[in-house]
Amino acid sequence: AQSVTQLGSHVSVSEGALVLLRCNYSSSVPPYLFWYVQYPNQGLQLLLKYTTGATLVKGINGFEAEFKKSETSFHLTKPSAHMSDAAEYFCAVSVSGNQFYFGTGTSLTVIP
C-alpha cells in the first residue's frame, strides 16, 4: 500500500528565505512522486514530478525536489520565497500511474 506523510501542516517563511516542505512516502514498489500546488479556490497545478532517472528534479516557479530512496523522502525546496508562493502544497505518490495518494497538504505562508 502507498501513503504519504507531509510534516508540518503550516509553514511560514520570510520573503526571500529558503522554502522547505517535507514529504515522506511509503510504497512497496518504486513510486512515482509528485508535488502539486493549490491556490485558494483553484485546482491542483503540477509543480514537478519524479518517475525515473535523475533524483533531483526541477519544476516550475523555481521549485525543485530530490528523491532520496534511502530516506523515502521527496522534500520540496525553493531557494528564495516569493509572496506569490503562498498556497497549499500537496505531495502525492502513485504506482504505475494509477490512483494518486495525497498527503494532507502543507499551507505555506510568506511573510513580507
Added chain:
Amino acid sequence: AAGVIQSPRHLIKEKRETATLKCYPIPRHDTVYWYQQGPGQDPQFLISFYEKMQSDKGSIPDRFSAQQFSDYHSELNMSSLELGDSALYFCASSLKLIGGLHTDTQYFGPGTRLTVL
C-alpha cells in the same frame, strides 16, 4: 494548451437531492479520475475509468455512480445528497502509453465546488 474542463464550477443543492458533475479530459486522454476534497483535507480518490470501463475504485459511496462516455468525458452522479458531501470535486485525466502503462502524470481540472444545504 487545452486543460481538463469541469462543469459546473459551483453547485448548490438541498439534502436528498441529486447532482451531476461533468468532466471533459484533455484531448486524446483516455483515462479519467475523480477525487473528493473536503474542507481543509487532501484529495481522496473516488473512482477512475479507462476506455469507458471502470478501472479502479476508491472511497466512493454507494450513493454515487460514474461513467465514461464514448467521447471520453465522464459524469459523476450523486444521489440522496448529504451535508457531508459538500466538498470540492476534482477530475483528472491521463493518457495510456503504448505497452499498457498509464502516463505518469494526472492533470487536474479546476474542480466543482458542491455545497449541500
